Amino acid sequence: MTHEEDTFNQESRQKKPVIRRDRVVVTKVTEQELSQIKSTADQCGMTRSDFIRARALGYKPRQRLSDRELDGLRQLAACRTDMVNFANALHGLSDNEKIRLFRHEETMLEWYEKVAHVTNRVADFLQSAQTANSYPAGTTNQGTKEDGA
Template sequence: MAHEEDTPKQQSGQEKPVVRRDKVVVTKVTSQELSIIKSNAEQCGMTRSDFIRARSLGYKPRQRLSDTELDGLRQLATCRTDMVNFANALHGLTDNEKIKLFRHQPTMLDWYEKVAYVTNSVTDFLQSAQTVNSYPAGTTNEEAKEEGA
């Protein structure tokens, strides 16, 4: 096989073979195409070479999450923790204590406000994740639309 020649024999104690890439493929692109390639590779957290190799071998690299998306995931994790803590607290109560708690209006209003905040945060994040290619309302700048700002 052709690719076996490119892979040196396994070094002692190493499980994976070392892949030596010594073949070069050259192609010409326009400055605009190069800019797009650089941008796409950067968005995926890859070098241009790795990005082009992945795409040419039929892979579709995923873009890294933006800082906003990462923040949304962190908030979602915090919301989940809050909900688990609440559920655990309820499990520790007897049925009579639960009835007494749920009949206490100030406690229920406080609980509702906290739960509404959590569910609204989850809903906001899920909606933003489903509409990643949209632009903020009120944006009239055509450049901002294309940049996703």
């Protein structure tokens, strides 16, 4: 077998099979429902057809993060870095040094104020992300509560 034949065989095995969708499902919706479908599909970065197919097959597409949410995610990553650096610094201290540090009220108060800011930012971001990822009421079976859209 030549190198070209071997390469061709590897490429043909690695290619994903082409799925031909040639069946059509038609449904009627109101103007408001169509608008909502278009809007939600756009928010998820999907075509209407892909979005409807995903929902009909039981998948729960996630909406793309807004610029505000992406900024929040970046800030959380920076906060995590700070927390890891703090934990690493503490890890390097002896037990006696840790006890002295934690008994120093001014240092602990300053640390608490910084940590409280970080935890508040995390809570705000999580609340924002959870709200943005939920589907409007009435789009699903009222008896079924879906988790995370």
